[in-house]
Amino acid sequence: MKAVVIGCGRVGSAVAKGLLADGWDVTAVDESEDALMRLGSGWRGGFVVGHGMDATVLEQAGVSDADAAVVSTAGDNTNLVIGQVLQKRYGIGCVVVRVLDPARAEFYAERGLRTVCPTQTAISVLLDTVRATAPAPA
Amino acid sequence: MYVVVAGGGKVGANVTRTLLEMGHEVTMIEQRPDRFALLEEEFGPVVMRGDATEISVLERAGIARPPELLLAATGDDEDNLVISQIGKEGYGVPKAIARVNDPRNQAHFDLLGITQTICATTSVLGLVEHEVPEHGLVRLLELQKEGLEIVEVQIEKDSPVAGSRAGGLKLPGGSRLISVFRHGRTELVEPETVMRPGDQVLAIVSNDSALDLRRVLLGAPK
Numbered sequence: 172m173k174a175v176v177i178g179c180g181r182v183g184s185a186v187a188k189g190l191l192a193d194g195w196d197v198t199a200v201d202e203s204e205d206a207l208m209r210l211g212s213g214w215r216g217g218f219v220v221g222h223g224m225d226a227t228v229l230e231q232a233g234v235s236d237a238d239a240a241v242v243s244t245a246g247d248n249t250n251l252v253i254g255q256v257l258q259k260r261y262g263i264g265c266v267v268v269r270v271l272d273p274a275r276a277e278f279y280a281e282r283g284l285r286t287v288c289p290t291q292t293a294i295s296v297l298l299d300t301v302r303a304t305a306p307a308p309a
Numbered sequence: 310m311y312v313v314v315a316g317g318g319k320v321g322a323n324v325t326r327t328l329l330e331m332g333h334e335v336t337m338i339e340q341r342p343d344r345f346a347l348l349e350e351e352f353g354p355v356v357m358r359g360d361a362t363e364i365s366v367l368e369r370a371g372i373a374r375p376p377e378l379l380l381a382a383t384g385d386d387e388d389n390l391v392i393s394q395i396g397k398e399g400y401g402v403p404k405a406i407a408r409v410n411d412p413r414n415q416a417h418f419d420l421l422g423i424t425q426t427i428c429a430t431t432s433v434l435g436l437v438e439h440e441v442p443e444h445g446l447v448r449l450l451e452l453q454k455e456g457l458e459i460v461e462v463q464i465e466k467d468s469p470v471a472g473s474r475a476g477g478l479k480l481p482g483g484s485r486l487i488s489v490f491r492h493g494r495t496e497l498v499e500p501e502t503v504m505r506p507g508d509q510v511l512a513i514v515s516n517d518s519a520l521d522l523r524r525v526l527l528g529a530p531k
Contacts, residue, residue, distance in 0.1 A: 224386070224387070224413075224414060224417065225413070226413075226416065246387065247362070247391075248362050248385070248387035248388050248390070248391040249387045251387070251390075251391055252386075252387045252390050252391065252417055252421070255420075255421055256417055256420060256421075259420055259421070260420055272363065274363065274364040274365065275362070275363075275364065275391070275395075278364060278395060278399060282398065
């Protein structure tokens with residue numbers, strides 16, 4: 172099973188390593204060659220340097236026959252566009268897109284894109300923690 | 310008409326100025342504080358500061374009215390795509406025009422249903438092609454929704470159709486010759502019009518038949 176991870180920062184690199192450990196055949200994509208360092212010296216997956224908006228780069232990373240893709244570059248709108256391209260043009264069944272803005276994450280989730288919003292997660296966890304550990308105001 | 314313009318760079322600001330002069334109502338959104346300050350001096354309350362890819366900012370600009378036209382003219386193609394999608398799909402904006410900064414991203418706009426785009430680079434390249442006759446077939450206008458394009462072909466001395474009547478040509482399906490420009494005059498093509506070297510022929514052709522049309526009129530590419 173093939174997975175492609177677009178954007179190999181703190182989140183993307185950790186996701187790539189996790190998928191590789193799960194037995195996936197993983198290729199990571201990042202604009203900067205330095206991102207390869209985040210994957211560690213024992214990285215056994217693929218790595219392509221380039222921008223995820225570039226179809227040549229995507230195809231080099233093997234999106235044409237990938238089963239899953241995670242999009243986690245630094246830009247919400249870049250992620251949203253790349254995610255839709257992977258879904259609609261390359262027909263990848265499982266595309267997961269990181270979106271920091273909760274409103275945009277919800278807007279695109281309603282339109283069939285799997286968005287993950289770390290901001291919304293943080294909001295929920297922080298609220299839940301306060302609710303669980305402090306007495307409710309009278 | 311009400312128009313929302315996202316991006317107050319050269320394109321956004323000039324379009325806004327012209328629309329205002331024409332009497333239209335416009336809201337322009339600009340993110341950068343320095344550029345916003347300059348624009349505010351000229352445009353006053355017409356310009357608002359914010360990230361036009363944020364739904365709350367678009368709502369403050371009146372996207373829910375909705376505007377008759379949304380122009381996504383920022384310097385970032387991903388932003389322009391997201392702005393157009395939010396406007397069209399989220400708020401039913403009837404017409405969104407998006408600026409394409411990098412022509413390599415055109416395919417993404419087409420794929421995601423943002424069919425009305427403007428790309429300065431592509432326009433300039435079109436003009437360059439027009440000045441370089443060796444290209445044979447020049448795309449003058451693409452009618453994306455209809456899947457048609459209007460092209461210009463210069464008939465050469467060795468063109469297979471030179472000396473032939475238009476009515477006798479075997480043109481590819483979905484194509485039609487419109488006019489020939491010769492000796493400084495334009496004539497509509499009739500079945501009895503004879504193709505001559507030097508003629509500039511205007512034709513309408515479906516996207517997938519353009520190369521076949523070129524082959525019929527000019528022969529195989531050299």
